Amino acid sequence: MSAFVETANAKINLTLDVTGERPDGYHDLCMVMQSVTLCDTLQIMIREGTRLEVQTTNRYIPKNDKNLAAAAAVQYFRNAGIPRPGLSIFIEKNIPVCAGLGGGSSDGAAVLRVLNARYGALTSEQLLETGAQVGSDVPYCIAGGTMLAQGKGELLSALAPLPPCYVVICKPDFPISTPILFSKINCTKLRCRPDTGGMISALEEGDLSGVARRVYNVFEDVIEPKRREELKAIRTVMIDSGALGVSMSGTGPSMFGLFDRRESAEKAQKRLLKRYKESFLTRSV
Ligand code: C5P
Numbered sequence: 001m002s003a004f005v006e007t008a009n010a011k012i013n014l015t016l017d018v019t020g021e022r023p024d025g026y027h028d029l030c031m032v033m034q035s036v037t038l039c040d041t042l043q044i045m046i047r048e049g050t051r052l053e054v055q056t057t058n059r060y061i062p063k064n065d066k067n068l069a070a071a072a073a074v075q076y077f078r079n080a081g082i083p084r085p086g087l088s089i090f091i092e093k094n095i096p097v098c099a100g101l102g103g104g105s106s107d108g109a110a111v112l113r114v115l116n117a118r119y120g121a122l123t124s125e126q127l128l129e130t131g132a133q134v135g136s137d138v139p140y141c142i143a144g145g146t147m148l149a150q151g152k153g154e155l156l157s158a159l160a161p162l163p164p165c166y167v168v169i170c171k172p173d174f175p176i177s178t179p180i181l182f183s184k185i186n187c188t189k190l191r192c193r194p195d196t197g198g199m200i201s202a203l204e205e206g207d208l209s210g211v212a213r214r215v216y217n218v219f220e221d222v223i224e225p226k227r228r229e230e231l232k233a234i235r236t237v238m239i240d241s242g243a244l245g246v247s248m249s250g251t252g253p254s255m256f257g258l259f260d261r262r263e264s265a266e267k268a269q270k271r272l273l274k275r276y277k278e279s280f281l282t283r284s285v
Contacts, residue, residue, distance in 0.1 A: 047086035068108035080121035100250030109141035212245030
């Protein structure tokens with residue numbers, strides 16, 4: 001038996017644009033992604049036999065192959081052409097689920113990193129392809145950092161890192177369905193789009209205010225009005241506390257704010273915690 005411990009970081013979308021519809025029913029995206037210190041911790045044990053079991057500290061997370069950590073393991077051995085051994089995966093879940101923070105994708109990516117470090121059967125490119133078969137955000141989560149992600153999310157290019165800052169994340173309590181939100185987007189009629197080029201330049205210049213000014217997510221516009229009011233209220237708390245910029249992450253509903261001062265970020269988190277227990281003070285990583 002061999003055992004591994006791996007960290008799975010959450011991600012935020014500094015920008016998220018939907019640029020087209022694809023013949024496969026998916027959408028072409030253009031996103032600037034950033035990983036943060038908020039993370040799950042995975043313990044992965046490779047055993048004798050063929051049993052694949054997943055346990056987590058969150059009872060709402062599936063334990064079958066709908067769990068992206070399990071799906072990633074299955075896909076890894078399939079693509080590697082290696083018979084699957086017994087596997088026990090334990091996930092200490094800290095990243096909110098169904099939150100637009102890439103929690104499930106990051107768990108899947110962590111499993112792929114561990115298995116490829118152990119077996120070395122896939123090239124980096126093949127590992128990213130395997131990730132893409134598991135979920136659209138998995139390729140980015142394998143690498144992490146500051147990245148431009150295009151296509152379905154699998155075309156990655158490294159960007160200059162986000163200047164050091166504090167990131168406050170707040171997940172409101174209402175659920176959002178990613179496929180429904182995608183179906184509401186009409187990418188030819190978007191009123192407003194992120195300035196991705198400007199965002200990339202601001203990153204290159206190490207200009208945190210310029211980055212914060214440009215955070216933008218097209219999905220915020222298609223959230224139903226009542227929910228949008230709630231997101232607006234979260235934004236107001238963050239801005240009043242000193243956030244340089246606030247946006248929604250992924251298909252939501254989590255909001256994040258970028259702060260240059262720790263006291264301001266702590267103030268925002270403290271105020272948000274009064275209403276939202278899933279409010280976090282993190283840093284970019
Ligand atoms: O790939 P993943 O399972 O993460 O995608 C979840 C859903 O999000 C898909 O079923 C699809 O409806 C939508 N999606 C999309 N275009 C993308 C990524 C996801 O339409 N590039």
